[in-house]
Amino acid sequence: MTAGGYEDLVEEAKRLKSVERPGIIKAIEEARSHGDLSENAEYHAAREKQSFIEGRLAELEDKIARAEVIDVAQMSGKIIRFGATVTVADEDTDEESTYQIVGEDEADISTGRLSVTSPLAKALIGLQSGDSVDINTPGGAKGYEVVKVRYK
Numbered sequence: 001m002t003a004g005g006y007e008d009l010v011e012e013a014k015r016l017k018s019v020e021r022p023g024i025i026k027a028i029e030e031a032r033s034h035g036d037l038s039e040n041a042e043y044h045a046a047r048e049k050q051s052f053i054e055g056r057l058a059e060l061e062d063k064i065a066r067a068e069v070i071d072v073a074q075m076s077g078k079i080i081r082f083g084a085t086v087t088v089a090d091e092d093t094d095e096e097s098t099y100q101i102v103g104e105d106e107a108d109i110s111t112g113r114l115s116v117t118s119p120l121a122k123a124l125i126g127l128q129s130g131d132s133v134d135i136n137t138p139g140g141a142k143g144y145e146v147v148k149v150r151y152k
């Protein structure tokens with residue numbers, strides 16, 4: 001993953017530990033004070049949220065421990081690899097789109113961050129400016145031309 005993606009995971013884990021976890025503990029204590037737990041909807045909802053928080057925290061800690069952080073700022077070249085920011089043009093419409101190829105956990109297509117495991121990213125890896133690629137999509141085959149490759 002990129003350094004930014006790693007930092008996002010670390011920040012989320014810190015927030016869960018320092019804000020969410022103490023808040024849910026207080027909510028459980030308050031719900032317990034209301035009496036009979038078998039019919040206490042607040043208690044059951046708080047316990048369910050606690051379970052979600054603990055599960056997410058375990059998942060984040062595992063990903064952080066196993067993360068291979070790649071500093072894109074130290075990368076250069078003309079060939080598309082993980083971390084590259086790539087501008088592609090749709091061969092049918094000439095519409096250009098720019099994506100950065102990132103890890104699965106940091107992918108967000110609305111901000112132009114494309115998962116390295118996506119079909120488009122897989123097809124782009126190893127190409128360079130001027131190369132063309134055809135991708136099978138649910139809507140049929142689409143052709144793209146690589147316009148620009150940069151590392152930032």
